Amino acid sequence: MKLVIAEKNIAAQKIAQLLSQVGAPKTDKVYNTQVYRFTVDGEEWVSMGLAGHILAPDFPDEILFDQKAGWHSVDAEGEVLLADVPDGLPRPPYDTKRRPFLANGINIKGWKVESLPYLTWAPIVKNPAEKEIIRVLKNLAKKADSVVIATDFDREGELIGSDALSQVRQVAPEVPVARARYSALIKGEVTEAFAHLVELDQDLADAGESRQYIDLIWGAVLTRYLTLAKFGGFGNVRSAGRVQTPTLALVVERERERMAFVPEDYWQIRGKAEKDGQEFKIAHATTRFTDKATAELVFSHVDGSNRGWVSAVAKRSRKQAPPVPFNTTSLQAAAAAEGIAPARTMRIAESLYMSGLISYPRVDNTVYPRSLDLAGIVSGLAKNSPALAPVCKKVLAGPMKPTRGKTETTDHPPIHPTGQGNPESLDGGQKKLYNLIARRFLATLMGPATIENTKLSIDVEGEPFVASGDVLVQPGFREAYPYGLKRDEQLPALAEGDEVAVSDIALEAKQTEPPARYSQGRLVQEMEKRGLGTKSTRASIIERLYQVRYLKNDPIEPSQLGMAIVDALSQYAPRVTTPEMTAELDRDMTSVAEGKESRDHVVDHSRALLAGMLDELIEHKDDLGEAISDAVTADARVGACPKCGKDLVMKTSAKTRGSFIGCMGWPDCDVTYPVPSGVKVSPLEGEAAVCPECGAPRIKCQPFRNRAWEQCVNPRCPTNFEPDIKVGECPVCAEAGRTGELIAHKSERSGKRFIRCTNYELCEVSYPLPARGKLEATGEVCQDCGAPIVVVETARGPWRICVNMDCPGKEKKPARGRGGARKAGTGKKAGAKKTSAAKKAGSTKKASTKKTS
């Protein structure tokens, strides 16, 4: 039996299909992993896919630490740690106390500069990372007469193959092994590769391993250093790395440019014009007056004028070319513009790919290969996506000449829908992304859009004004692909000499804007441009920067912490803050791949550079720790304490682990406030930052995907106070022969609103209320369940609701808002039952929202 090892399942399957000589390959399972059995020249072959790297580099456990003390641990005796350090280098000085220690085996504290030349570096081992895959691999290797490594034809592919070989060798030391190098999963390429097998290129694999080692060494040493310089408790890792730190630095640099930006004043004169009831905007032909006096003089000519004459009409049509096929980066950018972050795009794309709806999502290629059955895909789409059927028919009737992008590789086709499977059952995010991909695909097969621009010149009191309008006259590809399309700006039909009514001419003072912050889509593109990360890693690296709270919001802003980290590393370890480290690594890896340098030499050189920087880092550990802790406080700040003026910050209770807002002056000052639940809290600036009623800070509350509001942080403040309101009689108490009143309360602690019966010690009736909006009792009772009806004032007007979430009446009529119809609970009895009813109502609401949205 011949064993073929591919990098991933899809490649194993494709290879089997392309090489099988007797019918289609048979899908089989070894343990729980798919493998493909087929026959070539009478020999039995089996192909299996790995899952990328199956081994992960790390420091050996016994060198690292005893598990209890983690990174802080150099064992009291230190014997285990240091006895295993090779090369007989002198021991670093340490005492019997526990010292923070870095992954390379050195202490932060207690180190002298002159000891650095004697650094002992911890060795690196490679641990199994994909245990199931390795088990299958070994199982098959034992039975194999020969092995072919058929991983991707690139540096990481060679390393993945080399790691696989090391596992094969453990169970089959003598089995013959060869390497197949194909650069496209097409018949000619693959058969050719298997006809001319070569040897595994160990130099190329070593180059990849140098990359692994250097990333681990720098990442672990700097991450541990930053984390321990001012330890913020578990869950507060301050990470650094060859790709993430320069990426963070890009964002910080942009923010600094914005802060340094000096806005310039300019003035605009704009107004409205109207003809036959159709209104449009006009602006002075001088789009920006940089001189105020000139602007005022011009304005004085036209101020209050109500007529103008069309002095010229110019029409020009321009064509907008259809877009090029999607690769990973352009998909991420387009999806980001539709509100899907790159990391989420990749998770969704992976699921669509696994369901057979789209092609392989990790590609650089932007040119469809000739072998791709474009018409077949369009027909499939027409069949499976009714909404796209009309445009699919047009595409099929047209010439179908696909566009092509600049990057052409042959490994995988650009990202496209397969036309197979049923996209109708997809949920929100999946549907959105699938539509984007399907529509993009159709657009790449269609003609250009034609946009007609009309420019009007209008004379107002001798001053030249202009108006401009764009109209899509021929949709072309826009019929399939509306993304990023501007709305038509239609101008009325006018001819030279026509009179128009002019109104509202105003002189507007403006300021130039600083350079814009990066969107997530733009940042991915910028990383690609600067050679940072790969198509498979950029999205997750950005996500990581959010996770460690170096970044916030979208468009992206660095936190104070993020800026402090970049500042510190720029000063003491500048190499890790620029894309140049990656560029140098690429050059080093080329040398290793060419056999001019050894892996160990390149890694040792990198270690020496890091050691040189550790000198300074260790010396400035306390300054840096302080800078980090100041930054963390600044990020947590919500405003000034009304009592002592110190900072009020978000804190976590040591006892309950819950968060609260507390004064930095504690224990001298005891001011605390609860954190409004379910929202992201941020400070306000300027006048809005202080409550005029009580002096506490005012804050911005941002719920997830809902409109934000501002409020005073103090729940006892009159601006937050709501008197209890009687909303009706308790139906349960009435049935039990008692008198109970239902009262709407607002909790001072949590700010939550709810209705409770005055007999709450006996009666468990309780209903949740919407968090916001003025509440009014109506005195009416629900026809369906007997609970009171209240009116809640919302941004979109008054909302009449039965307070009982389990009311059977809610099944009949759809509720307002995005959630659609709320599913009623069992609701057997009028007036509902227990507190649990309210909880249940909450959960059924969530479930039904998911179903119907």
Add this chain to the structure above:
DNA sequence: GCAAGGTC
């Protein structure tokens, strides 16, 4: 509790 690179 570290990185970045594959892929699930």
